[in-house]
Amino acid sequence: MTTFRLAVRNCLRHRTRSCITICAIAFGCTAIIFVGGFFEDLLYKMRESYIKGQTGHLQIYRQGFFEKGRAAPFDYLIEDPGQITQLIRELPDVASVARRLSFSALLSTGDTTISCLAQGIEPDQEPTVVLTESDRGRRDRPLLDGSVIEAGAPLQATAPFTAVLGRGLAGAIAATPGTPLILVSHTTGGAINALDLTVQGIFFTSSKVFDDHVLRLPLGTAQQLLQTSAVDSLVIVLHRTETTPRVKEQLLRLFQDRGLPLELKTWEDLSDFYVKTRDLFGRMFSVLKLVIAIIVVLSIYNTMNMAVLERTTEIGTMMALGVKRRGILWLFLCEGAALGAMGGLVGIGLGTATTLGAHLIGIPMPPPPGATMEWMSQPMIIPSVLIFAFCLSVVTAMLSSWHPAYRASRLEIAEALRHV
Amino acid sequence: MTTRESVLEIVQVTKQYRVGSSPVFALRGVSLSVSRGEFLAIAGPSGSGKTTLLNLVGGIEQPSSGAVRLNGVELQHLSGDVLADVRARHTGFVFQSFNLLPVLTALENVEFPLLTHRLSSEQRRRQAQEALDRVGLLSHAAHKPMELSGGQRQRVAIARAIVTRPAIVLADEPTANLDQATGAQILQLMRNLNRALGTTCVFSTHDHNILRLAERLVHLSDGVIVDAP
Numbered sequence: 001m002t003t004f005r006l007a008v009r010n011c012l013r014h015r016t017r018s019c020i021t022i023c024a025i026a027f028g029c030t031a032i033i034f035v036g037g038f039f040e041d042l043l044y045k046m047r048e049s050y051i052k053g054q055t056g057h058l059q060i061y062r063q064g065f066f067e068k069g070r071a072a073p074f075d076y077l078i079e080d081p082g083q084i085t086q087l088i089r090e091l092p093d094v095a096s097v098a099r100r101l102s103f104s105a106l107l108s109t110g111d112t113t114i115s116c117l118a119q120g121i122e123p124d125q126e127p128t129v130v131l132t133e134s135d136r137g138r139r140d141r142p143l144l145d146g147s148v149i150e151a152g153a154p155l156q157a158t159a160p161f162t163a164v165l166g167r168g169l170a171g172a173i174a175a176t177p178g179t180p181l182i183l184v185s186h187t188t189g190g191a192i193n194a195l196d197l198t199v200q201g202i203f204f205t206s207s208k209v210f211d212d213h214v215l216r217l218p219l220g221t222a223q224q225l226l227q228t229s230a231v232d233s234l235v236i237v238l239h240r241t242e243t244t245p246r247v248k249e250q251l252l253r254l255f256q257d258r259g260l261p262l263e264l265k266t267w268e269d270l271s272d273f274y275v276k277t278r279d280l281f282g283r284m285f286s287v288l289k290l291v292i293a294i295i296v297v298l299s300i301y302n303t304m305n306m307a308v309l310e311r312t313t314e315i316g317t318m319m320a321l322g323v324k325r326r327g328i329l330w331l332f333l334c335e336g337a338a339l340g341a342m343g344g345l346v347g348i349g350l351g352t353a354t355t356l357g358a359h360l361i362g363i364p365m366p367p368p369p370g371a372t373m374e375w376m377s378q379p380m381i382i383p384s385v386l387i388f389a390f391c392l393s394v395v396t397a398m399l400s401s402w403h404p405a406y407r408a409s410r411l412e413i414a415e416a417l418r419h420v
Numbered sequence: 421m422t423t424r425e426s427v428l429e430i431v432q433v434t435k436q437y438r439v440g441s442s443p444v445f446a447l448r449g450v451s452l453s454v455s456r457g458e459f460l461a462i463a464g465p466s467g468s469g470k471t472t473l474l475n476l477v478g479g480i481e482q483p484s485s486g487a488v489r490l491n492g493v494e495l496q497h498l499s500g501d502v503l504a505d506v507r508a509r510h511t512g513f514v515f516q517s518f519n520l521l522p523v524l525t526a527l528e529n530v531e532f533p534l535l536t537h538r539l540s541s542e543q544r545r546r547q548a549q550e551a552l553d554r555v556g557l558l559s560h561a562a563h564k565p566m567e568l569s570g571g572q573r574q575r576v577a578i579a580r581a582i583v584t585r586p587a588i589v590l591a592d593e594p595t596a597n598l599d600q601a602t603g604a605q606i607l608q609l610m611r612n613l614n615r616a617l618g619t620t621c622v623f624s625t626h627d628h629n630i631l632r633l634a635e636r637l638v639h640l641s642d643g644v645i646v647d648a649p
């Protein structure tokens with residue numbers, strides 16, 4: 001207790017030197033807090049836009065679909081999705097359940113024909129956003145709420161023979177809202193069937209690959225084209241992403257209890273790209289933390305070494321007055337810790353202020369890898385990162401004080417007292 | 421007077437340093453006995469071994485041979501931590517350049533040696549105030565060493581040396597950094613405290629002017645005790 005007070009006073013002795021050390025630590029903490037908040041925001045936005053725009057939180061298929069469905073998609077359809085849809089909607093965490101029927105098809109304007117991935121969807125169950133004028137400044141905002149209609153109107157169940165096209169796909173066949181299209185595909189029975197559709201709107205998501213290939217049409221129309229009443233997947237959107245594992249458990253239990261031949265995937269299973277990006281950022285963040293730990297170690301080491309050298313006589317005096325060697329060790333460790341703690345506290349203040357400022361103003365960012373939309377970064381303040389930054393400062397400060405403190409505690413008293 | 425028990429017993433002590441490969445003898449067989457309440461001066465020219473002798477008595481250094489018995493405890497066998505306890509309990513130190521801790525106030529400096537004692541903080545404070553009062557500096561309790569004159573600093577240091585009520589106070593050239601008059605006052609203060617508290621005091625000096633205040637005088641020359649020149 002008294003040792004700590006003495007340590008703090010000793011730190012305040014060389015104001016300039018301590019200030020520089022504290023600033024070095026504080027800037028390190030600020031960098032950690034800001035970058036941590038930046039990554040978290042980026043990952044959050046990527047995740048939420050993937051979930052709302054494409055994968056949902058959970059997808060349910062007929063057992064075997066994921067493994068073998070690619071070769072024979074029509075062998076793994078959910079024939080009677082009504083009952084299970086109803087059961088899932090009753091779960092409290094579930095916001096919506098949308099049925100989908102995806103198939104590959106040929107899309108033609110008469111002049112040009114290309115292949116595409118068609119998705120029959122339930123328009124009122126799939127999160128979709130229409131871009132408004134005020135959204136244009138903050139393009140990431142609508143993305144968090146679903147796929148974005150950038151021209152025309154969203155799909156409507158009441159207009160069966162319409163479709164919305166991904167931005168890239170529409171570009172490839174020069175389609176705009178109102179363009180007539182022909183969609184050709186196999187029926188589930190193996191025959192060829194075709195439909196006349198009108199382009200209702202153009203959409204984009206956070207994934208360029210998705211926007212380059214996907215056409216969406218009302219589920220009923222798709223079923224009519226394929227001559228089936230089945231769907232291939234149920235896409236579940238939850239109120240909160242954190243509840244995904246819990247809902248997964250509930251659903252698996254439901255399948256087992258009812259003997260339903262279904263399987264499910266979470267958004268994490270489906271968005272490999274997000275998971276890899278998260279791991280990459282995690283690694284980058286660790287490197288940053290390491291670099292900052294090294295800066296803290298070096299600056300504290302230097303400061304403490306100088307302190308020990310300057311205060312040799314003082315150390316000798318304290319030992320002569322009965323302070324034991326470990327008392328001296330402890331005193332200098334405390335001084336290091338005090339510097340670390342002050343740096344950490346200043347860093348938390350500075351980091352929070354910077355991050356909060358950036359959050360309020362927003363930093364315009366170019367599209368992340370694999371995406372097309374510019375976005376606005378709003379770094380978040382993450383309590384665990386604040387705590388981490390503080391602990392990092394104190395712990396590394398103590399570690400780097402260890403050697404100077406040890407040397408101080410090993411001084412020969414008589415020599416230290418003769419020292420001038 | 422002859423029945424006074426001895427506080428300090430030095431028996432055939434030598435101290436040898438190595439400078440490079442050649443040995444240097446700082447003390448070459450010193451024996452000395454100091455009784456409780458004595459006020460003893462060690463005189464001698466520079467390099468005669470005064471500091472070394474006081475360091476051995478203070479448990480700051482260990483003799484190369486011989487024995488140092490302080491308050492019945494043989495110091496030469498003790499480990500560092502035990503010696504630290506002996507110093508904290510039985511020994512007070514006054515240094516040539518005062519050696520106050522600059523971040524502490526006068527009162528806190530006096531209190532410092534008590535931190536290793538098991539005392540309540542009020543008790544520590546009271547004892548420190550009492551010691552500071554004895555050297556006449558209670559009014560300067562809140563001053564930092566930087567804000568005190570040399571004489572005042574040494575008085576604070578003396579208060580710090582007596583605050584634990586030690587068996588012996590060791591003062592290595594306590595007046596060497598002070599002018600004549602102040603030095604004499606400091607030594608007079610030590611003498612008064614020695615009388616009032618009965619604290620044994622051993623100090624070293626090569627200043628003949630203050631030697632007259634000593635109750636007993638030991639001359640050291642080239643590491644041995646000699647008869648007065």
Ligand SMILES: Nc1ncnc2c1ncn2[C@@H]1O[C@H](COP(=O)(O)OP(=O)(O)OP(=O)(O)O)[C@@H](O)[C@H]1O
Binds near residue numbers: 444465466467468473
């Ligand atoms: N650490 C050491 N290493 C080598 N020699 C030393 C060491 N300490 C002291 N000496 C030598 O021991 C002898 C006695 O030194 P000491 O400091 O005890 O003398 P002193 O009487 O206190 O002198 P002064 O009046 O100058 O303080 C000197 O010759 C000195 O050079």
Ligand SMILES: [Mg+2]
Binds near residue numbers: 470471
């Ligand atoms: Mg000396």
